Amino acid sequence: MFNIVIFGKPGSGKGTQANFLKEKYNLYHISTGDLFRKNISNQTKLGIEAKSYLDNGDLVPDSVTIKMLENEVLSNKELNGYIFDGFPRTLNQAESLDDFLSSINLKINATIALDVNEDELITRLLDRGKTTNRSDDQDIEKIKNRFNEYNTKTSILINFYNKQDKFFSVDGKGSVENITSRLFGLVDSLI
Ligand code: AMP
Numbered sequence: 756m757f758n759i760v761i762f763g764k765p766g767s768g769k770g771t772q773a774n775f776l777k778e779k780y781n782l783y784h785i786s787t788g789d790l791f792r793k794n795i796s797n798q799t800k801l802g803i804e805a806k807s808y809l810d811n812g813d814l815v816p817d818s819v820t821i822k823m824l825e826n827e828v829l830s831n832k833e834l835n836g837y838i839f840d841g842f843p844r845t846l847n848q849a850e851s852l853d854d855f856l857s858s859i860n861l862k863i864n865a866t867i868a869l870d871v872n873e874d875e876l877i878t879r880l881l882d883r884g885k886t887t888n889r890s891d892d893q894d895i896e897k898i899k900n901r902f903n904e905y906n907t908k909t910s911i912l913i914n915f916y917n918k919q920d921k922f923f924s925v926d927g928k929g930s931v932e933n934i935t936s937r938l939f940g941l942v943d944s945l946i
Contacts, residue, residue, distance in 0.1 A: 759839070759864065762912070766880040787842040812900040812904065844905075849915050872928075881898070
């Protein structure tokens with residue numbers, strides 16, 4: 756199995772590129788943001804618990820997020836691997852993911868970051884907010900809060916995965932096709 760974490764700030768293109776990676780390498784795509792939004796629209800207990808965090812651009816507490824992720828992995832075991840999109844986002848999540856995967860004889864093979872500067876990301880997110888219902892993409896203060904969550908809680912994972920020799924960064928600027936081919940080139944060299 757080949758398991759990838761796709762990593763990057765909000766708006767860096769993780770979801771878009773995860774879809775291409777999933778098709779090419781036959782991976783199961785798990786987006787924790789999508790799972791939360793699905794639970795919110797279905798008004799499940801989990802969705803009700805998560806809603807205010809998503810509305811404000813805050814991270815959902817680890818206890819809720821980790822359990823949801825583990826359930827999703829255990830319910831979908833048939834493909835060549837997983838692509839984790841938007842998870843892990845804290846050190847605790849990253850350590851839990853390593854422990855959990857090793858308990859089922861799996862591991863993360865690579866963490867790939869899409870590198871894009873914040874000015875460009877703000878433009879992209881506000882643009883996306885015009886065509887989706889995502890309130891967290893429509894308000895500059897919420898966007899800035901999401902960057903702040905990333906900078907204070909998530910960016911330390913670069914060091915965490917670097918220490919394991921699993922961290923790779925790809926230029927996330929340019930056309931979608933160019934970014935996809937950079938990613939395919941990298942993954943092909945790692946498989
Ligand atoms: P995303 O779609 O990845 O931008 O995530 C949207 C929102 O879902 C985030 O701003 C958080 O509120 C929540 N979320 C997604 N993934 C996580 C995670 N791994 N840990 C905590 N909160 C998360």
